[in-house]
Amino acid sequence: MSTAIVFGANGISGIAILKELSHRLASEWRKIIALSRRAPVLEHQDDRIVFKSVDLLGDEKELATALKEAGAEEATHVFFYAYIAKEDEDELIEINRKLFDNALTAIQTWCPKIKVFQLQTGYKYYGTHLGGDKLSAYPWQEDAPRHSGGNFYFVQEDILKTRARKNGWKWIVTRPNFIIGTSKGNYMSLAVTIALYATARKALGQPLFFPGSTVTYNLEYYDHSTASNNAAFQVFAATNEQAYDRAFNIADGDKVTWNVFWPKIAAYFDVPLAKPAADEPTRPLRPHGEIYAAHSVSAWAKATGPQFPEIARKLGLDPNVFDYATWDFMDFALTRTWPDIGSLEAARSIGWSRSINSFGDGYRVVFGELKEEGVIPK
Known part of the structure; x- marks a missing residue:
């Protein structure tokens, strides 16, 4: 039985993953720890969901307390969707770097049983927000060369890989496009x-x-990339050893x-x-x-x-x-x-056919x- 921690549990993607995990049997997922700065926006009917309101940019002791009270020492999987929007690229990179780094530090300190850490980024990895010579060659593939200049997805993915090696975790990155x-x-x-x-x-x-x-x-x-379909793939990947230490585009097809x-x-x-x-x-x-x-x-x-x-x-x-x-x-x-236009070949190669x-x-x-x-x- 696995226990999930969901960061950004009130967002569109966070809500979708909570619903997807709730549809799974308790023999698969025995507890779902939902973390978000705001109080829960849905009345979750699943008693496996433990919701904690906590600010990832706030006091680290509050985050530690929230994790301990929720029983996060038993957590095996992390799904990360937390995000703060900024117009300035440098500000966007820095605040989301700090947000992600704080979460990772708390997990490695208080969650000794983590096996898999999954991060959602997106098609901006391929320069779709910039156009021109910043665009990767079509169809966009997960191993495409990075465009020049800053991109907070690059920063987060690099941090995740480093922390995963240090802590013995498996990592997964999923890259959706327009999330519906x-x-x-x-x-x-x-x-x-x-x-x-x-x-x-x-x-x-x-x-x-x-x-x-x-x-x-x-x-x-x-x-x-419809949020419910993204979530179904992300749960599929989280328990599929072929998905570990890899990045995947995820779109509706x-x-x-x-x-x-x-x-x-x-x-x-x-x-x-x-x-x-x-x-x-x-x-x-x-x-x-x-x-x-x-x-x-x-x-x-x-x-x-x-x-x-x-x-x-x-x-x-x-x-x-x-x-x-x-x-x-x-x-x-x-x-x-x-x-x-992103390739789904990587997702298909591990058995995702939907x-x-x-x-x-x-x-x-x-x-x-x-x-x-x-x-x-x-």
């Missing part, structure tokens, strides 16, 4: 912002424009192109699709190295912002619901001139959860 899921109080998901955008456009009687140009609309596919996906969004929300859905660029765009917003959602949100509380009121929603949206990220994700439908199994499920939570109208 929800968590109350943490709506950093492209699916959530798209849902809010479509909801507001419909309420205002406006058609659904695709933010980018026809270049992006018709571009080769974008990998999506569905080839998402926006020219197919975007009309499905419009149909789901019953909002007219703009004609044409995406505009021609006004000039030739540099392939794989440019961002071009034909209909910037962040600019639209800024202009429309004063109307948001009234829209929410008419729809019976939280007056601040549109604050959940990450408009800038949606702009970035849907206006780039390069795709996100593929899911990113819209039906991902977006549609998220939209349903958002309705139940009152984020979008039923």
Whole structure:
């Protein structure tokens, strides 16, 4: 029987792994220790889950106390999802380095039975947030050369490998792309912002424009990584010796192109699709190295912002619901001139054969959860 520790247990990925572990038999996972700075956002029905609220950047004694009270001395597996967003790259690297280092130090001090430490990073490893000459060769493979410049994923993965060698742990790194899921109080998901955008456009009687140009609309596919599918793979890998001391891309296995996906969004929300859905660029765009917003959602949100509380009121929603949206990220994700294509060969090589439908199994499920939570109208 194994005992899991989950760092970042209130986030989208943390919630997904708790649900996945709860679906497993007690004879496999006898205890699940959930750690997060905030109090639990879900009422967990599984009595194997022990939740502790603790700040990884706070007093190390508080973290030690939380681990001891939760029975972490019996822990065998760690799943790490904790993350703090920063705009400045140097600040992003430093604060997440410290966050991760504090967790590792506590684990090696108070959890002597750890066998496997699993870290989730992502496709930024391949330079997808930078484009141009920073992009790895397609399809992105786990052993791709690192791009020049800083990247906090590089830092975390290097720290993990060093600590694992020192402590006799096995390490696993998983790299998803657009993570599709929800968590109350943490709506950093492209699916959530798209849902809010479509909801507001419909309420205002406006058609659904695709933010980018026809270049992006018709571009080769974008990998999506539904949180529940990621979690299923991560539990599969955690107990699979073939996965140890390796990194893995994890995506749905569905080839998402926006020219197919975007009309499905419009149909789901019953909002007219703009004609044409995406505009021609006004000039030739540099392939794989440019961002071009034909209909910037962040600019639209800024202009429309004063109307948001009234829209929410008419729809019976939280007056601040549109604050959940990450408009800038949606702009970035849907206006780039390069795709996100990772190889799943490594995951397949250890026996992972699952593929899911990113819209039906991902977006549609998220939209349903958002309705139940009152984020979008039923």
